[in-house]
Amino acid sequence: MATVPKVEVGTDYKEKYGFFVPEEYVFKAKRGLNPDIVKEISWMKQEPEWMTKMRLRSLEIFRKKPMPTWGADLSVIDFENIFYYLKASDKQSKTWEDLPPDIKATYDRLGVPEAERKFLAGVSAQYESEVVYHSLQEELTKKGVIFTDTDSALRDHPDLFKEYFGTVIPPADNKFSALNTAVWSGGSFIYVPKGVRVDIPLQAYFRINAENMGQFERTLIICDEGSFVHYIEGCTAPIYTTDSLHSAVVEIIVKKNARCRYTTIQNWSTNVFNLVTKRAMAYGDATMEWVDGNLGSQITMKYPSVYLMEPGAKGDVLSVAFAGKGQHQDAGGKMIHVAPNTTSTITSKSISKGGGRTSYRGHIKIYPGANNCKSFVKCDALLLDDESRSDTYPYNDVDAENVTLGHEATVSKVSDEQLFYLMSRGIARAEAETMIVNGFIEPFTKELPLEYAVELNRLIQLEMEGSVG
Amino acid sequence: MADFEIKDLRASVEGRQILKGVSLSIAKGEVHAVMGPNGSGKSTLSHTLMGHPGYAVDGGEVLFKGQNVLALEPDARARLGMFLAFQYPVVVPGISMANFLRTALNSKRGYDGKDKSKQVTPKEFRSMLKGELEVLHMDDSFLPRYINDGFSGGEKKRAEILQMAMLKPEIAILDETDSGLDIDSIKFVAEAVNRMRGPELGILIITHYTRVLEFIKPDFVHVLVDGKFVLSGGPEVADRLEKTGYSEWGKEETAQPQEVA
Numbered sequence: 001m002a003t004v005p006k007v008e009v010g011t012d013y014k015e016k017y018g019f020f021v022p023e024e025y026v027f028k029a030k031r032g033l034n035p036d037i038v039k040e041i042s043w044m045k046q047e048p049e050w051m052t053k054m055r056l057r058s059l060e061i062f063r064k065k066p067m068p069t070w071g072a073d074l075s076v077i078d079f080e081n082i083f084y085y086l087k088a089s090d091k092q093s094k095t096w097e098d099l100p101p102d103i104k105a106t107y108d109r110l111g112v113p114e115a116e117r118k119f120l121a122g123v124s125a126q127y128e129s130e131v132v133y134h135s136l137q138e139e140l141t142k143k144g145v146i147f148t149d150t151d152s153a154l155r156d157h158p159d160l161f162k163e164y165f166g167t168v169i170p171p172a173d174n175k176f177s178a179l180n181t182a183v184w185s186g187g188s189f190i191y192v193p194k195g196v197r198v199d200i201p202l203q204a205y206f207r208i209n210a211e212n213m214g215q216f217e218r219t220l221i222i223c224d225e226g227s228f229v230h231y232i233e234g235c236t237a238p239i240y241t242t243d244s245l246h247s248a249v250v251e252i253i254v255k256k257n258a259r260c261r262y263t264t265i266q267n268w269s270t271n272v273f274n275l276v277t278k279r280a281m282a283y284g285d286a287t288m289e290w291v292d293g294n295l296g297s298q299i300t301m302k303y304p305s306v307y308l309m310e311p312g313a314k315g316d317v318l319s320v321a322f323a324g325k326g327q328h329q330d331a332g333g334k335m336i337h338v339a340p341n342t343t344s345t346i347t348s349k350s351i352s353k354g355g356g357r358t359s360y361r362g363h364i365k366i367y368p369g370a371n372n373c374k375s376f377v378k379c380d381a382l383l384l385d386d387e388s389r390s391d392t393y394p395y396n397d398v399d400a401e402n403v404t405l406g407h408e409a410t411v412s413k414v415s416d417e418q419l420f421y422l423m424s425r426g427i428a429r430a431e432a433e434t435m436i437v438n439g440f441i442e443p444f445t446k447e448l449p450l451e452y453a454v455e456l457n458r459l460i461q462l463e464m465e466g467s468v469g
Numbered sequence: 470m471a472d473f474e475i476k477d478l479r480a481s482v483e484g485r486q487i488l489k490g491v492s493l494s495i496a497k498g499e500v501h502a503v504m505g506p507n508g509s510g511k512s513t514l515s516h517t518l519m520g521h522p523g524y525a526v527d528g529g530e531v532l533f534k535g536q537n538v539l540a541l542e543p544d545a546r547a548r549l550g551m552f553l554a555f556q557y558p559v560v561v562p563g564i565s566m567a568n569f570l571r572t573a574l575n576s577k578r579g580y581d582g583k584d585k586s587k588q589v590t591p592k593e594f595r596s597m598l599k600g601e602l603e604v605l606h607m608d609d610s611f612l613p614r615y616i617n618d619g620f621s622g623g624e625k626k627r628a629e630i631l632q633m634a635m636l637k638p639e640i641a642i643l644d645e646t647d648s649g650l651d652i653d654s655i656k657f658v659a660e661a662v663n664r665m666r667g668p669e670l671g672i673l674i675i676t677h678y679t680r681v682l683e684f685i686k687p688d689f690v691h692v693l694v695d696g697k698f699v700l701s702g703g704p705e706v707a708d709r710l711e712k713t714g715y716s717e718w719g720k721e722e723t724a725q726p727q728e729v730a
């Protein structure tokens with residue numbers, strides 16, 4: 001076993017979340033990025049040749065593509081100073097009991113409820129950059145559902161994997177999807193067969209926990225015709241002394257009459273760059289719903305999108321962003337109406353505090369011939385003080401006829417009248433403010449499973465603490 | 470002896486003085502009515518007493534339990550035992566009435582998230598609610614609704630009185646709780662208020678019209694015109710207003726509501 005590297009923890013983190021768990025690494029690649037490292041990663045994972053080649057090709061694309069400059073400031077990311085592969089333990093655990101105790105301790109402190117664990121259809125808890133724990137509920141297996149980590153999926157379901165991997169988000173899509181394809185590790189893979197409904201949400205917890213390491217998980221979900229699945233990812237991460245990069249790719253295929261909901265609550269530590277590409281293809285009468293909450297990170301750039309490929313397809317994005325001091329949440333959604341009679345909604349709620357900055361960035365594209373489409377965008381921003389900032393950047397490209405397009409945007413402050421009303425009932429100012437903020441994002445919270453709703457309200461409370469003078 | 474004492478209170482809104490020296494003493498167990506035409510400063514009085522940040526105190530004192538409450542934040546005033554039933558209850562989206570009532574009750578009891586013994590239990594909460602809901606002719610269905618959101622005028626006012634019943638104040642200010650209510654709703658509200666009447670509660674009932682005073686009998690009636698009391702006395706003052714309205718003070722308004730056609 002390799003020795004434990006010394007990890008410095010921001011004092012803040014300990015105060016805020018009350019824990020930090022030292023960890024053991026089995027393997028840690030060298031810092032930096034070059035073809036040898038990429039080959040080494042692929043070799044370590046014993047991948048088929050096509051994947052090794054795809055990784056190397058993606059690395060080339062990554063190197064050629066310029067850094068995007070249209071959004072948040074990314075110039076401070078030093079790609080040479082990042083570990084591109086870590087493995088927390090050398091074998092996968094089969095049951096919860098087998099989980100390494102320090103990992104269990106982490107989940108305990110995060111308050112993952114006992115009852116919820118029982119519900120977990122298969123826990124896919126990514127620790128460092130690879131899934132260490134995975135257990136598949138019998139029922140799911142019986143129904144033919146595959147829920148596994150992405151590395152195992154490549155090994156165990158090579159044909160299915162190859163058919164879909166990289167088809168929704170090709171490496172050349174953007175600089176960070178190229179990077180992810182070059183060095184991806186971990187993530188979840190889900191296949192739901194025709195007509196199968198997965199009644200309980202499939203959940204994954206993961207976090208990053210090493211200095212200067214990147215997380216490049218890769219998730220691929222295939223909902224076959226008439227199926228349904230709700231996937232939930234949630235995480236909270238320690239604060240480190242140097243910057244950390246998280247750049248995931250999530251690809252989803254929702255076939256005819258199927259429905260997929262993908263829920264995220266991300267609370268990265270405030271030094272993390274969270275640059276995620278999420279995209280779904282929805283076919284005839286299919287529904288894709290992104291429910292996306294971003295609380296942490298230094299910079300988040302994330303615009304879940306849905307390509308509405310066939311008539312009757314429906315896309316929804318419901319997102320919440322919270323930006324505190326030094327944070328920039330650049331989030332939104334994209335709806336690409338390729339086929340006629342497709343509908344989409346984007347609802348974005350943002351909160352800025354202590355000089356934090358939120359941006360809504362959205363793109364509605366309606367292709368020629370995609371007639372009779374409907375799209376509605378609503379963004380509401382709440383500013384908690386005068387130093388904070390919120391902007392909206394909506395882009396619409398409409399090349400079809402008989403299109404209904406709606407856009408509503410509001411920017412507001414915590415209302416004195418509301419605050420006075422709550423305080424007149426004896427509720428202290430800070431608590432009243434927290435209530436109002438939680439009320440503001442309630443349209444989002446009410447879509448979450450109860451435990452997550454409670455956790456989100458608690459996180460907002462933590463974020464709000466000390467915000468009132 | 471007065472338990473709640475307003476001494477020469479002066480207050481302004483947006484730089485304009487509205488209250489021009491108001492004095493009033495309330496002992497627990499008493500019901501005082503403040504009557505006045507539109508714009509006379511009734512809500513300015515209620516808001517100033519409760520500490521609304523938009524109302525500036527230019528002078529005077531308000532004493533309650535040995536403290537000058539004007540120095541306290543609104544939440545501290547409430548925890549001290551004051552309550553304001555708003556003329557225009559505020560909509561707060563995303564927070565259920567149940568959550569609001571529970572949080573308010575916990576705050577009132579000094580529960581700060583630590584000492585669980587101060588926390589209201591679900592059982593206690595439900596049983597408290599049940600009785601009060603009945604008196605006000607309300608049902609459970611309003612509990613999951615957001616605070617005052619989409620409430621009718623009558624529902625809002627009843628919800629105010631429900632909050633009062635739950636929080637059990639020692640000084641309650643009811644700002645035009647009767648306005649906009651039909652006669653049945655006024656009766657329900659009055660019944661709920663009368664139930665709370667007793668030696669531990671002083672009430673300041675602010676109204677434009679005499680009608681509510683038929684159901685909640687005041688011990689004292691004060692007439693507020695242009696930010697000053699122009700007349701104070703017993704219930705007979707209300708009778709006088711019933712007949713002549715506010716005309717003696719140059720205001721053309723009557724003290725009886727227009728019958729709704």
Ligand SMILES: Nc1ncnc2c1ncn2[C@@H]1O[C@H](COP(=O)(O)OP(=O)(O)O)[C@@H](O)[C@H]1O
Pocket residue numbers: 482483487505506507508509510511512513514523
């Ligand atoms: N928030 C406010 N902003 C501006 N003017 C106000 C405000 N509140 C009250 N006023 C003014 O103060 C005067 C008294 O109003 P108010 O106290 O509401 O009277 P009442 O409740 O007796 O009808 C009115 O002229 C009103 O226009």
Ligand SMILES: [Mg+2]
Pocket residue numbers: 511512513556644645
């Ligand atoms: Mg008024």
